[in-house]
Amino acid sequence: MRPEHKPKIIAFCCNWCGYAAADLAGIQRIQYPDSLRIIRVMCSGMVHPEMVLHALNKGADGVMIIGCQLGECHYIDGNEKAMARAELIDELLEDFGFENDRFLITRLSSSESEQFARTVGTMHKRVLELGPNPNSNQDNGDTP
Amino acid sequence: MNTTISIEPLTRIEGHARISIDLDEAGNVADSRLHILSLRGFEQFICGRPAEEIPRIVTRICGICPWMHHLASVKAVDACFGVKPPPTGALLRELCQVMAHINDKILHFFFLAAPDFILGPDADYSVRSIMGIVRADPELANRVAAMRKLGQQLLEEFAGRAIHPVAGVSGGFSKPMTKEERQRLQQGCRTLLEFAVFALTYGRDEVLNKYQNILQTLGRIETGFLGTVDTNGAMRLYDGDLRLMKADGSFTDFAPEQYKEHIKEHVENWSYGKMPWADSWQEGFSMDLDRPRGIYRTNTLARINICDHISTPIAQEALEEFRDLFGRPAQGTLLYHWARLIELVYTCERSLELLADDRITGDMIRHNVQPGAGRGVGHVEAPRGTLIHEYTTDENGCITSANMIVGTTHNLAPMNMSVRQAATDLIKNGHYDEGILNRIEMAVRAYDP
Amino acid sequence: MNIRLAAESLHSCSGCEISLLNIGEALIPLLNRLQLVHLPLLMDHKYSDPAGSETEISIPKAEIGLVSGGVANTHQLQVLEAMRKSCTTLVALGTCGTHGGIPAMINEWPMADALQTVFSTVTTEPVDVPNQDTPPMLDRVYSLDEKTDVDIFLPGCPPDPTIIARVLEDFLDGLTPEPVTKSVCDTCPTRRTGKSERKLLRFTANARFDSNESTASMQCLLEQGFLCMGPVTAGGCGHQGEPACIRARVPCRGCYGPVRHQDNQMLGMLNGLVSQGIDFKTIIDRKSMLRFSGAHGRLRPLKEKKRAS
Ligand code: SF4
Ligand code: SF4
Ligand code: SF4
Numbered sequence: 036m037r038p039e040h041k042p043k044i045i046a047f048c049c050n051w052c053g054y055a056a057a058d059l060a061g062i063q064r065i066q067y068p069d070s071l072r073i074i075r076v077m078c079s080g081m082v083h084p085e086m087v088l089h090a091l092n093k094g095a096d097g098v099m100i101i102g103c104q105l106g107e108c109h110y111i112d113g114n115e116k117a118m119a120r121a122e123l124i125d126e127l128l129e130d131f132g133f134e135n136d137r138f139l140i141t142r143l144s145s146s147e148s149e150q151f152a153r154t155v156g157t158m159h160k161r162v163l164e165l166g167p168n169p170n171s172n173q174d175n176g177d178t179p
Numbered sequence: 180m181n182t183t184i185s186i187e188p189l190t191r192i193e194g195h196a197r198i199s200i201d202l203d204e205a206g207n208v209a210d211s212r213l214h215i216l217s218l219r220g221f222e223q224f225i226c227g228r229p230a231e232e233i234p235r236i237v238t239r240i241c242g243i244c245p246w247m248h249h250l251a252s253v254k255a256v257d258a259c260f261g262v263k264p265p266p267t268g269a270l271l272r273e274l275c276q277v278m279a280h281i282n283d284k285i286l287h288f289f290f291l292a293a294p295d296f297i298l299g300p301d302a303d304y305s306v307r308s309i310m311g312i313v314r315a316d317p318e319l320a321n322r323v324a325a326m327r328k329l330g331q332q333l334l335e336e337f338a339g340r341a342i343h344p345v346a347g348v349s350g351g352f353s354k355p356m357t358k359e360e361r362q363r364l365q366q367g368c369r370t371l372l373e374f375a376v377f378a379l380t381y382g383r384d385e386v387l388n389k390y391q392n393i394l395q396t397l398g399r400i401e402t403g404f405l406g407t408v409d410t411n412g413a414m415r416l417y418d419g420d421l422r423l424m425k426a427d428g429s430f431t432d433f434a435p436e437q438y439k440e441h442i443k444e445h446v447e448n449w450s451y452g453k454m455p456w457a458d459s460w461q462e463g464f465s466m467d468l469d470r471p472r473g474i475y476r477t478n479t480l481a482r483i484n485i486c487d488h489i490s491t492p493i494a495q496e497a498l499e500e501f502r503d504l505f506g507r508p509a510q511g512t513l514l515y516h517w518a519r520l521i522e523l524v525y526t527c528e529r530s531l532e533l534l535a536d537d538r539i540t541g542d543m544i545r546h547n548v549q550p551g552a553g554r555g556v557g558h559v560e561a562p563r564g565t566l567i568h569e570y571t572t573d574e575n576g577c578i579t580s581a582n583m584i585v586g587t588t589h590n591l592a593p594m595n596m597s598v599r600q601a602a603t604d605l606i607k608n609g610h611y612d613e614g615i616l617n618r619i620e621m622a623v624r625a626y627d628p
Numbered sequence: 629m630n631i632r633l634a635a636e637s638l639h640s641c642s643g644c645e646i647s648l649l650n651i652g653e654a655l656i657p658l659l660n661r662l663q664l665v666h667l668p669l670l671m672d673h674k675y676s677d678p679a680g681s682e683t684e685i686s687i688p689k690a691e692i693g694l695v696s697g698g699v700a701n702t703h704q705l706q707v708l709e710a711m712r713k714s715c716t717t718l719v720a721l722g723t724c725g726t727h728g729g730i731p732a733m734i735n736e737w738p739m740a741d742a743l744q745t746v747f748s749t750v751t752t753e754p755v756d757v758p759n760q761d762t763p764p765m766l767d768r769v770y771s772l773d774e775k776t777d778v779d780i781f782l783p784g785c786p787p788d789p790t791i792i793a794r795v796l797e798d799f800l801d802g803l804t805p806e807p808v809t810k811s812v813c814d815t816c817p818t819r820r821t822g823k824s825e826r827k828l829l830r831f832t833a834n835a836r837f838d839s840n841e842s843t844a845s846m847q848c849l850l851e852q853g854f855l856c857m858g859p860v861t862a863g864g865c866g867h868q869g870e871p872a873c874i875r876a877r878v879p880c881r882g883c884y885g886p887v888r889h890q891d892n893q894m895l896g897m898l899n900g901l902v903s904q905g906i907d908f909k910t911i912i913d914r915k916s917m918l919r920f921s922g923a924h925g926r927l928r929p930l931k932e933k934k935r936a937s
């Protein structure tokens with residue numbers, strides 16, 4: 036029994052929008068939960084479902100993909116691919132023993148820092164409600 | 180103090196087993212058991228899957244006779260979906276099945292069983308193996324290796340895979356045979372037949388005759404037999420009716436779909452292997468050596484015993500010779516080896532017979548099938564005995580339940596009895612040695628489990 | 629130089645050993661260069677003295693150890709540990725050992741349910757699951773590397789004889805075998821047109837091909853609308869430049885496991901299909917895409933609520 040659950044959320048943010056929005060939130064000193072760990076990717080379209088699953092298997096309590104608004108992907112249709120995959124991920128997570136609420140995909144423009152913080156807040160709450168990742172293969176307990 | 184002898188692992192057999200033999204205070208056999216140590220649960224995990232995929236999954240029940248599971252399964256799926264393969268498809272399936280028998284028999288006789296006879300049951304374990312034969316008779320070893328390779332290669336070139344095949348498909352076969360392929364196969368099968376005839380003579384003169392003393396006695400028990408025949412009573416491997424024969428030679432024939440009216444499976448709590456027995460004899464189940472009940476055997480000796488004749492000439496001649504010597508039904512456990520060599524000849528002859536049928540190169544190899552709800556039984560004679568798969572499917576054509584009676588399991592009760600018989604006979608007053616324990620294993624090896 | 633070889637098969641079908649024997653004539657010179665010290669399918673070395681004083685499983689020391697099959701019961705685990713102790717280099721032979729193989733399909737059910745099913749089929753007398761002198765089953769089927777250190781992975785169900793022969797020869801010559809980096813598609817000669825069906829078909833009708841022509845003239849089976857696992861499966865099966873199942877004109881089902889050891893065949897395949905705009909919801913029984921690689925926690929029992937529905 037852990038006295039207090041400090042969740043970890045991995046966010047794959049695309050370089051052009053998701054990451055820019057996070058950056059801006061930082062510059063503007065907007066508060067958001069410290070459960071977030073950002074991984075910068077060039078485009079949300081390059082996040083293979085395998086990476087989402089890997090994060091969960093390694094003990095992440097939630098995973099987010101944050102890309103550009105539709106029509107604004109810098110690689111034409113990367114975010115549309117990401118959406119199609121997200122549907123797949125949603126459907127498959129239960130196969131691998133994870134609640135599909137542990138995954139969230141969203142789109143932001145680079146200026147939407149407030150929106151960014153709100154979404155992270157929502158995900159943080161969602162994960163808190165779900166409790167710790169039940170099926171993490173992690174057995175070394177190296178939670179920081 | 181009572182002791183238990185344990186032989187583990189059983190060697191030169193397929194699968195995982197252990198023998199334990201309990202000795203009483205005087206050092207004589209009080210009890211013995213042949214334990215099957217693992218279980219994989221195919222009946223469970225094929226459930227919910229599209230039936231047409233099952234023939235590609237159940238092959239992994241056994242890597243030595245995957246064609247048998249492949250084809251019994253494909254026949255069961257056909258029955259679930261209500262299709263029958265076109266004549267060419269059926270010929271191609273049977274050809275692959277009998278050719279797979281050829282490879283299996285060469286493997287079993289020469290690689291697994293022969294070391295006991297060629298090098299002797301008392302030879303040191305480090306010598307008593309195919310490697311020992313390589314050293315003692317390199318010419319024979321080379322020839323055997325070449326024939327096995329040829330058999331597997333012929334199947335692989337034609338059907339893509341020899342181990343864990345894929346070419347049998349619901350409704351028929353996945354590819355036709357070209358004229359050139361047919362020619363190559365005919366040539367290959369002729370070579371194999373030549374070898375089979377050699378093997379039969381070699382086995383009889385050089386191996387079995389030298390062991391006359393134990394051929395009829397080691398592991399000998401009195402049981403009934405189960406196998407497959409056509410309407411004329413000729414031995415069949417791919418399809419036909421089942422024939423269940425009692426030890427006195429009387430028999431009943433029935434369609435494979437009716438197997439449940441005749442066969443039940445007994446379970447002992449010391450083995451994961453189930454023991455089928457003849458429920459329809461209405462005498463119950465007992466492995467008592469003097470008064471066995473419900474016990475029948477399958478595999479080569481059974482097929483040789485139950486058939487009225489064999490439809491190919493050289494094998495029929497060998498059958499007649501065998502019957503003159505040992506009667507019908509023959510009960511000696513080591514006679515399984517002899518029967519195996521007769522079947523080796525039959526399977527080569529039968530392959531050539533099938534290849535001679537012009538329909539085999541036809542184009543119409545598969546009917547389209549419509550997945551749906553149904554129930555189906557598929558059966559073939561596997562090298563180790565009658566193999567039965569039964570499935571039910573839902574309206575999507577996915578499996579809802581499965582039952583499989585695997586060739587080897589029919590012989591589990593008889594093998595237990597043969598072990599008991601051999602052990603009781605050979606272990607006296609606490610005396611036993613490596614040679615004696617190997618003889619007990621030889622009784623098991625005859626069944627080729 | 630005398631290289632000793634030990635081999636064991638655990639939760640397996642013996643097909644891997646048969647494939648070893650299928651090396652054929654070339655096997656004999658190999659056997660002459662190797663000294664077999666333990667190989668239950670071919671020779672009579674036992675675990676211990678029959679009198680039963682030592683219950684330890686003892687396997688002679690060997691430079692190379694081949695283990696086929698995964699691990700599903702306590703006894704297999706002991707044998708694996710004994711092999712690891714005795715062998716300098718441990719080879720996982722076959723997909724059962726590297727990724728669980730077909731037997732790991734059971735991992736979709738709790739083991740107790742599976743045992744129940746097996747011992748309650750229509751022809752089985754009503755009994756309890758055997759539990760005396762039968763090694764208890766583990767909770768699921770494991771690949772070898774989940775239970776011990778494995779030095780060389782040799783997937784394939786079974787690995788082609790030429791692959792086994794090459795690894796043994798490499799070993800005898802003191803070379804390290806190269807790992808596979810190609811997929812089945814990379815080794816497949818079929819014709820790719822770039823146009824494919826949007827919906828996947830069940831394999832209830834044969835592919836389109838001309839039987840008098842080689843497989844190179846046949847259109848890619850995935851393009852023809854059949855689920856073919858070639859893109860996400862490690863290459864190496866078959867000879868003469870065509871994958872074994874493609875030679876039989878049937879689609880690949882993934883028996884060599886994923887291209888990279890840690891990949892997930894189902895995710896990879898679905899990801900590929902989705903990127904091509906194929907509706908993955910039309911796939912019946914998608915978990916079958918993991919039929920060869922269900923160990924490593926890939927296949928697991930569904931949560932109660934989902935199974936009931
Ligand atoms: S990998 Fe395939 S051939 Fe090898 S033991 Fe497993 S099921 Fe049999
Ligand atoms: S998908 Fe199948 S048929 Fe197509 S190239 Fe790959 S292996 Fe060959
Ligand atoms: S084509 Fe695929 S399923 Fe067939 S043998 Fe090759 S890897 Fe295995």
Ligand code: FES
Nearest residue numbers: 049078102103113
């Ligand atoms: S670049 Fe932002 S989603 Fe593609």
